[in-house]
Amino acid sequence: MKKKIDFLFAGVGGQGTILVSNILAEVGRRCGYDVKKSEVHGMSQRGGAVESHVRWGEKVYAPVVEEGGADFLLAFEMLEAARWPHYLAPGAIAIINRHRVMPPSVNLGKEKYPEEKEIEAILTGAGGQVSWVEGAAKALELGNLALAGVVLLGALSARLDEPVEVWVQAVGDLVPAKFKDLNVKAFQAGREMTVPNN
Amino acid sequence: MKKIMSGNEAFAYGAYLAGIKIGAAYPGTPSTEIIDNFSKYPGVYAEWSTNEKVAFDVGAGAAYAGGRALVAMKHVGMNVAAEALFYTSYTGMKGGLVVINADDPGMHSSQNEQDNRHYARFAKVPMLEPSDSEEAKESVKVALEISETFDTPVVVRTTTRLSHSLSLVEMEDPVADEAPAEPVAYERNASKYVMVPAYARPRHPVIEERLKKLAEFAETTPLNRIEPGDDQIGVITSGVVYQYAREVFPNATFLKLGMVYPLPNGLIRELAGRVKQVVVIEELDPFIEEHVRLLGIQTRGKDVFPNIGEFSPGRIRRCAQEAGLIPGPDQPTAAVTMPQLPGRPPMLCPGCGHRGLFYALQRLNVAAFGDIGCYTLGAAPPLNAMHTCGCMGASIGVVQGVDRVGVKDRTVAVIGDSTFFHAGVAPLISLKYNNSTSTVIVVDNRVTAMTGHQDNPGTGKTLQGADTPVIKIDELARGIGFKKVDVVNPYEFRTVVDTIKDHVQSKEPSLILAQYPCVLNIRERKPALVVDVEKCNECGNCIRIGCSPITKVEGGVSINAELCIGCGFCATICSQGAIGPQNKEGGTDQ
Numbered sequence A: 001m002k003k004k005i006d007f008l009f010a011g012v013g014g015q016g017t018i019l020v021s022n023i024l025a026e027v028g029r030r031c032g033y034d035v036k037k038s039e040v041h042g043m044s045q046r047g048g049a050v051e052s053h054v055r056w057g058e059k060v061y062a063p064v065v066e067e068g069g070a071d072f073l074l075a076f077e078m079l080e081a082a083r084w085p086h087y088l089a090p091g092a093i094a095i096i097n098r099h100r101v102m103p104p105s106v107n108l109g110k111e112k113y114p115e116e117k118e119i120e121a122i123l124t125g126a127g128g129q130v131s132w133v134e135g136a137a138k139a140l141e142l143g144n145l146a147l148a149g150v151v152l153l154g155a156l157s158a159r160l161d162e163p164v165e166v167w168v169q170a171v172g173d174l175v176p177a178k179f180k181d182l183n184v185k186a187f188q189a190g191r192e193m194t195v196p197n198n
Numbered sequence B: 001m002k003k004i005m006s007g008n009e010a011f012a013y014g015a016y017l018a019g020i021k022i023g024a025a026y027p028g029t030p031s032t033e034i035i036d037n038f039s040k041y042p043g044v045y046a047e048w049s050t051n052e053k054v055a056f057d058v059g060a061g062a063a064y065a066g067g068r069a070l071v072a073m074k075h076v077g078m079n080v081a082a083e084a085l086f087y088t089s090y091t092g093m094k095g096g097l098v099v100i101n102a103d104d105p106g107m108h109s110s111q112n113e114q115d116n117r118h119y120a121r122f123a124k125v126p127m128l129e130p131s132d133s134e135e136a137k138e139s140v141k142v143a144l145e146i147s148e149t150f151d152t153p154v155v156v157r158t159t160t161r162l163s164h165s166l167s168l169v170e171m172e173d174p175v176a177d178e179a180p181a182e183p184v185a186y187e188r189n190a191s192k193y194v195m196v197p198a199y200a201r202p203r204h205p206v207i208e209e210r211l212k213k214l215a216e217f218a219e220t221t222p223l224n225r226i227e228p229g230d231d232q233i234g235v236i237t238s239g240v241v242y243q244y245a246r247e248v249f250p251n252a253t254f255l256k257l258g259m260v261y262p263l264p265n266g267l268i269r270e271l272a273g274r275v276k277q278v279v280v281i282e283e284l285d286p287f288i289e290e291h292v293r294l295l296g297i298q299t300r301g302k303d304v305f306p307n308i309g310e311f312s313p314g315r316i317r318r319c320a321q322e323a324g325l326i327p328g329p330d331q332p333t334a335a336v337t338m339p340q341l342p343g344r345p346p347m348l349c350p351g352c353g354h355r356g357l358f359y360a361l362q363r364l365n366v367a368a369f370g371d372i373g374c375y376t377l378g379a380a381p382p383l384n385a386m387h388t389c390g391c392m393g394a395s396i397g398v399v400q401g402v403d404r405v406g407v408k409d410r411t412v413a414v415i416g417d418s419t420f421f422h423a424g425v426a427p428l429i430s431l432k433y434n435n436s437t438s439t440v441i442v443v444d445n446r447v448t449a450m451t452g453h454q455d456n457p458g459t460g461k462t463l464q465g466a467d468t469p470v471i472k473i474d475e476l477a478r479g480i481g482f483k484k485v486d487v488v489n490p491y492e493f494r495t496v497v498d499t500i501k502d503h504v505q506s507k508e509p510s511l512i513l514a515q516y517p518c519v520l521n522i523r524e525r526k527p528a529l530v531v532d533v534e535k536c537n538e539c540g541n542c543i544r545i546g547c548s549p550i551t552k553v554e555g556g557v558s559i560n561a562e563l564c565i566g567c568g569f570c571a572t573i574c575s576q577g578a579i580g581p582q583n584k585e586g587g588t589d590q
């Protein structure tokens, strides 16, 4: 068991970061960690930028990750990934859904959506490693874009030592019963996509 | 067994365990989930009251009758309920009354970041402040005990970060559900419960005496404790900030306060005696710090940690380093340069009926005096169609004031359905009573959307799922005496424009009910629309409605099919008929 693992989720309101981060917290609890989690609901849910913090540890005090402390960044959307370089711990892994949701200023033609290379450079420049995941594509293949987050979770699980059964159980227990099989499939797909060599 | 719970879930669980049977609240981030969760426990009655004042009165009445009651609200809700806080402080109550107050440092979803610890001192009532979900659960039980022992309402203060953080909570055996007792006679005691001057005057000394006893209690309650550490720094703190401070000062001696009013002078002096330097770490105002100074104890506080915005471990660490309270980083970390990125503010959802109304107001260049809800997003670019937003229900009084001065612009008040029931009815009556000619538009999406789709008097359902007659806003206005009342569908652009024009020029008070159900609530979805680039002349109308699927592209616009829910409003206002459903060949069908 590691002393602590800090996870940061970034996405757009409505993408389901809350459910997926709840599953991650539950996996930590079932593996014997003290866990805390934090997010802010309300105004930002209306298509704004959202964040969730999940912390596993022997003893966790603050429910939020400190700047420079995140071991993993799970980004449900590409631009949202780029907002968090200052939170990455040295060698942190950013798992990013290859998926764009245009913000209003880009829709209006006033600003440019950053290139994939720029996003990658922002995060590697802060000492992180970037792992792109075809979460949206896989989710659409399974029939529902909302599954992308669970695909990312699968990708994350491949980089951690916790037993796969615990993950699959937690996914099954926390998603709505009628979508259980689909979510487990999405999780497995994400897990298989990832070669945990780094 | 432990379960992961949010602070708000834990408050509800604690209330259930404590045997609280009556819960009342009006929704408000970050407090909403407290009563929402409480309402699901067996054997309880819970309601969405129309506003926080009503909720508090319901709680007071329940406690007067000997019941145990829970009331919850966001910080600004306490402003609305303050009258009830003050009278219940004087009267006390037969059963226990716990009031959970959720502050919002950092203003994640609020119009200000007032520090409601002042209310405890102001109304002379005790206030508790837990620091994680387990303590949240326990705090309700202790609050109830204090309430019943000291004959006072007890406020439990939470903040956004505590309410919406999750941590482990010890599960307890469910409380045995006592068989409902036979109703007992209401205990009449005018000198305690009828606060006319003659009876209120003798109550004041009782309240002062109560405060003294509570201060003694504060010295011995396990809620307040000294956590031994080294003799260099003694940190005084409370709430979730305690958790941050623990990370930044791992070796310090702590006075951890679970009760922030009245404060324990003895424990504060004891801490000061143990360490070289006292440091108070508290979000927002120097509430504890000023008290410590009054005791003649030197302390660091707001000179180190700002009185603006939310704290975090990182922020506390940086402030403490700058002040030399802790050493700086071993090696200066290379500053990460923050990239310039397009922002992503919240927006009206694709398919939101509010958009139709605001687009019409924008096109008519009406000055719109607003209110609080999802519809406040009508103030954001590119709609820019709402021009004030202060507090719940303000719009109707404000437009009346503006109209009394008189401005060149056409003016309206814009208010949501839930906001109208909360604080719009009295000003509507005032408008009529005073022969004003203002126009009020109620944007009725048939639900309290902003705070997560709670029922309200217009939805036909109660919090616990019972059917109840829909209170119709148009009929209510007519009942008050409004003659000019129209109901429109905000997506019928022409009708909406004509109706607004007609109302703003009329010489009588008038009301427009713009009704369209919240699409997030009914989850209606039609096929996405497409743009025929041949027909598009880039007039920009569709861009100006601020709908997130619509993006400007080379030579035209495009609609993101994943986001579009096919409401068709962009097609209605397209000057070229270039937007429509996809036909079989892939073009538009118009």
Ligand SMILES: Cc1ncc(C[n+]2csc(CCOP(=O)(O)OP(=O)(O)O)c2C)c(N)n1
Residues within 6 Å of the ligand: B026, B027, B028, B029, B052, B074, B076, B077, B080, B110, B372, B373, B374, B375, B392, B415, B416, B417, B418, B419, B420, B445, B447, B448, B449, B450, B451
């Ligand atoms: C005194 C007070 N109580 C509660 C809130 C929280 N709050 C903000 S908007 C809102 C309700 C909005 O509902 P509605 O008027 O129906 O508009 P909608 O969001 O559905 O468009 C609430 C409860 C507040 N800001 N102030």
